[in-house]
Amino acid sequence: MSVLTFDPAPADKKALEEGTVFTPRFDAGGLVTAVVTDAADGKVLMVAHMNDEALALTLETGVAHYWSRSRKALWKKGETSGNVQRVVEMLTDCDQDAVWLRVNVLGHDATCHTGRRSCFYRTVGIGNGKVTLAGDGSEPLFDADETYRKHS
Amino acid sequence: MSVLTFDPAPADKKALEEGTVFTPRFDAGGLVTAVVTDAADGKVLMVAHMNDEALALTLETGVAHYWSRSRKALWKKGETSGNVQRVVEMLTDCDQDAVWLRVNVLGHDATCHTGRRSCFYRTVGIGNGKVTLAGDGSEPLFDADETYRKHS
Numbered sequence: 001m002s003v004l005t006f007d008p009a010p011a012d013k014k015a016l017e018e019g020t021v022f023t024p025r026f027d028a029g030g031l032v033t034a035v036v037t038d039a040a041d042g043k044v045l046m047v048a049h050m051n052d053e054a055l056a057l058t059l060e061t062g063v064a065h066y067w068s069r070s071r072k073a074l075w076k077k078g079e080t081s082g083n084v085q086r087v088v089e090m091l092t093d094c095d096q097d098a099v100w101l102r103v104n105v106l107g108h109d110a111t112c113h114t115g116r117r118s119c120f121y122r123t124v125g126i127g128n129g130k131v132t133l134a135g136d137g138s139e140p141l142f143d144a145d146e147t148y149r150k151h152s
Numbered sequence: 153m154s155v156l157t158f159d160p161a162p163a164d165k166k167a168l169e170e171g172t173v174f175t176p177r178f179d180a181g182g183l184v185t186a187v188v189t190d191a192a193d194g195k196v197l198m199v200a201h202m203n204d205e206a207l208a209l210t211l212e213t214g215v216a217h218y219w220s221r222s223r224k225a226l227w228k229k230g231e232t233s234g235n236v237q238r239v240v241e242m243l244t245d246c247d248q249d250a251v252w253l254r255v256n257v258l259g260h261d262a263t264c265h266t267g268r269r270s271c272f273y274r275t276v277g278i279g280n281g282k283v284t285l286a287g288d289g290s291e292p293l294f295d296a297d298e299t300y301r302k303h304s
Contacts, residue, residue: 004278004283020286021285035187035196037194042189047252091273092274094271100196122244123243133171134172
């Protein structure tokens with residue numbers, strides 16, 4: 001269980017934007033958005049969500065925890081795959097409804113459940129009036145089917 | 153007005169994750185999350201949201217458009233400040249509910265409405281059992297109060 005708690009966001013906009021107290025602005029579902037980048041080269045690895053407990057556990061342990069919206073459960077990233085994220089730095093944005101985690105990825109250095117390093121492995125483009133996706137060439141770094149089958 | 157439209161997401165998970173058709177998975181509010189980084193050095197500049205029209209306009213014009221949740225309006229980034237974002241590349245993630253925009257910022261090279269380059273200008277830390285914020289030293293690159301007052 002987490003110990004840290006968060007104060008409610010101040011009504012004053014300047015206090016929210018320029019203050020020194022972390023008062024995350026959880027949305028109607030109790031979540032803030034988390035952007036995760038590799039601390040070494042800045043690559044965007046994933047976008048996820050955190051509730052108050054995931055945020056507190058991440059700060060307390062230095063290991064990234066999220067809230068899985070699909071599974072409706074607290075999610076210690078890498079618990080199954082070994083691809084744990086050690087947090088080097090956490091930042092928040094001007095209105096404190098998002099956090100940016102700079103992490104080192106352990107295990108296979110893969111963040112995506114497809115086995116790839118990043119969840120962002122397809123570029124979006126327009127061709128013949130259609131919006132299409134093209135792979136960026138990144139390949140799985142571990143056998144995701146095998147890994148998750150063992151634990152399902 | 154935008155012209156592009158998006159097909160509904162396929163029920164098949166493999167098609168969603170490995171396919172070549174962009175089928176953004178808008179949330180209950182009709183939005184996807186957008187992470188924006190500087191194409192030059194990869195710095196995370198902001199997190200915002202896009203509805204179908206913002207996404208279509210961004211793809212059609214090459215200039216970033218968002219949906220402002222606070223103003224409940226389409227928002228061409230930089231329309232007031234001049235800090236327009238030219239999109240170098242757009243990527244989507246495995247389950248297509250987020251996009252990553254790599255951009256060049258025009259104007260003052262500032263993305264945050266506080267005048268700073270990035271909205272993420274404070275690090276989160278723990279001190280004496282409290283969660284505190286510390287500025288990362290970034291200063292406003294333009295006079296935000298003056299700029300937005302003229303247009304309010």
